[in-house]
Amino acid sequence: MQWETVIGLEVHTQLSTQSKIFSGAPTTFGAAPNAQACAVDIALPGALPVLNHGAVERAIRFGLSVGAKINSPSIFARKNYFYPDLPKGYQISQYELPVVAGGSVKIQVGGAGNEYEKTIRLTRAHLEEDAGKSLHEDFQGMTGIDLNRAGTPLLEIVSEPDMRSSDEAVAFAKTLHSLVRWIDICDGNMQEGSFRCDANVSVRLLGSDRLGTRCEIKNLNSFRFLEKAINYEARRQIEILEDGGTIRQETRLYDSDKNETRTMRSKEDAQDYRYFPDPDLLPLAISEDWVNHIRTMLPQLPEARRSNYITEYGLSSYDAGVLTSSKEMASYFESTVELLPIQAKLCANWIMSEVNGRLHKESLDIAQCPVTPAQLSLLLLRISDGTISGKTAKDVFDAMWRVECNGDADLIIESKGLKQISDMSEIEKLIDDILAANPQQVSDYHNGKEKAFNSLVGQVMKATKGKANPSQVNDLLKKKLAG
């Protein structure tokens, strides 16, 4: 039997407002417990919520960048349940009329070569407040409550069940992650919980058009966990079904230590949240003027940028996708290619492999890259004008990374004497010497042994300490051998 996995995601993004969604308390991460909780956040008797329009503005920005409908009016609703870190006994969220309705996101799935594009539809995106934190350690049999996070603005983005593999789910999550940072509504910091996913996973026989019973896996805060949790969960469900069992609808938690999901609560234990419109907050009217104003302030979106790169610079769809994974990355690429427009592919390759590889190795952000786009473009210019080989360039790049010679490629090439030998007569003389010293290889070559040629090239390169231009050496050597 062939099974198909069906996945929908709910992504909680913490919005980058200075203050909370319904109070004036700051949202800075890492303050002393309860230092950032005011009367509203503590839910003192009589305290009332006041909507932070910065949060609405960010939700609209998101809606516009995914081609969604902006609802007006939009309604805030109370989701009622008791928990110690939920001070009011209800969470202010949105139920029937979220700010953002519909929309879609295009994702690129798979690596270079076997990639494909897919459109994932969004159901909605709604504003809500985060809860506080319960601290179970350090209190000897008691629980500590930290309400600093209570009231932090979240935008919960809900997708349709349009994904069919963990790869697609991860691609979707990454695309959203990049988008929310691109449009500057969320810092995307997953360690601090600014971006976390719940995955709804079900399986069905391939070809079936009915959805299977789903399980929701809560609070996945890394792409790797998202991938592993989905894979585990799909396998678990398939095994149950193949053994003739049925899936129970439930909420599950992913244990990254054991790489498994386990029951948190079943549908029967699901609470009745008794949603109803919050009478403390009037229906939110969003004027067309406001929406239009926000539209004009939106940066060009990654999707548009990506297709520009393909048409303007002739990049592959995969490369264009990597280079538009963040606004900083795109701007690094653009600043580099601007100085070297005819070598766009070379720029792209270098940024994706050397620059990115190095950043990744040292856990740096592209904004912290010690090599500036201008410095990089000079280095690449020296490759393309034949001053140095690509191989030598990597050594120069290393030196630039260490900020030797102020990162100036020319000075580094000069000081290390790395300039390629392009003086034909000098190379010719070297080749003559080597041919004379290696009669065996010469005769092997004439007997059709390709290897012998490579060995001769190698010897020439060695003799020039790699400073000869390999293609020049190739041409010359062939000419000499021929005759």
Add this chain to the structure above:
Amino acid sequence: MLNSSLQQLSALIAAKKISSVELTNEFLSRVKAQNPVYNAFITVNEEMSLAQAHAADAMIASGQGQPLTGIPIAQKDIFCTKGWLTTCGSKMLSNFISPYDAGVIERFNTVGAVNIGKTNMDEFAMGSSNETSFYGPVRNPWDITTVPGGSSGGSACAVAARMAPAATGTDTGGSIRQPAALCGISGIKPTYGLVSRYGMIAFASSLDQGGPMAKSAEDLALMMNVMVGFDTRDSTSLQRASEDYSRDLARPLQGLRIGLPREYFVEGLSSDVASAVESAIAEYRKLGAETVEVSLHNTKLSIPVYYVLAPAEASSNLSRFDGVRYGHRAPEYTDLNDMYQKSRAQGFGAEVKRRILIGTYVLSHGYYDAYYIQAQKLRRLIAQDFSEAFKHCDIIMGPTTPTTSFPLGEKSGDPVQMYLSDTYTIATNLAGLPGMSIPAGFGSNNRPVGLHIIGNYFAEAQMLNAAHQYQQVTDWHIRIPDTLNGL
């Protein structure tokens, strides 16, 4: 002095014939002497009141006095008051010292009024007799064997028994007007959104509205001038140009069209109340007003609609009282759920629990559409009745309550009978309209009757004018119980 109007007290203070400290001391001794009889106050704090009085005297000395500077005002214990015990009439908050001031309290502080004490009330404002208070019932000064009404029963009693010249109240379904009527004083619930709800402990957010209670319409106008105003901390607060609510008091009533709702003068209305109200209407005709019959078709639906919506909101509003951060926590419990259950079971009284249960039920999956959504639709119809009626009249009048005050304990075992005492007042809250009650004579056993005045949105000045003109030609509002003679 104790019988003086705000206007008179203000004049005495401005003329420096009496200091705020003297006046405050006078009322404090009156409270000390009388409160054991009436139980109108939950908290009296002489030290804090006198500190405010001293500050007020300094304001006056520096020429910054305003009409209510230095005047003692009783504050309903639903308003969070910094440094004061703020209980909302509940055991749940019997240990809660508020760390902040409600918007209304701030406004009184700004003008230098003196807080003379926090008044008793039905628990979380849920009740019509003040019998649901954790702090025990309040007595009606006209007959201490009867109830003062509720939920602002302590405030009504404090004014009626001359323990405070004026007080604040809140009104979700009649909680200012019904006790005003039963205690023979004046009270007004403004248009929803005029008085800040910030720091006013929520019962039913879409219906709650603070307002003043005093001896006369003239005094209510002075109180309104302080209480009304935009507050950015309350999203339902309305931003409007400020008004002087005294401006129209003297205007003659010639040509005023008074609407008399057919549905307010039918079965259920006791005859003594009916005849007092009819006499009052006759008085208005003498003052040049015309009367027209209007219809509020959906009047009968008010109580059922209210008892779906108000408990629904209350069930959620009262969820914050969980024993976690403040308020009552059960001394012993086994786990988290047990802590919630015991704390709330111990902290809330029977009526509050009943309403939380009703509210939880009507919001539950499967019942929401049938109850909550249906009630919201009917709420709109009830509001439409009023806009239709106001096409034919300027102001609506009727009885505030179906009966005069009733004996303690008479209805406390029968919630439906109790709920019916708000028959005439609830619809105005559902519509968000201003409503008012003024003394209009006495029924059997010499118990006060209230005349209910309903205005259109933002018609408070007009309502106060109508009330004041009536109070110029009648003396019901200055009558005091025999037991108070000699003040």
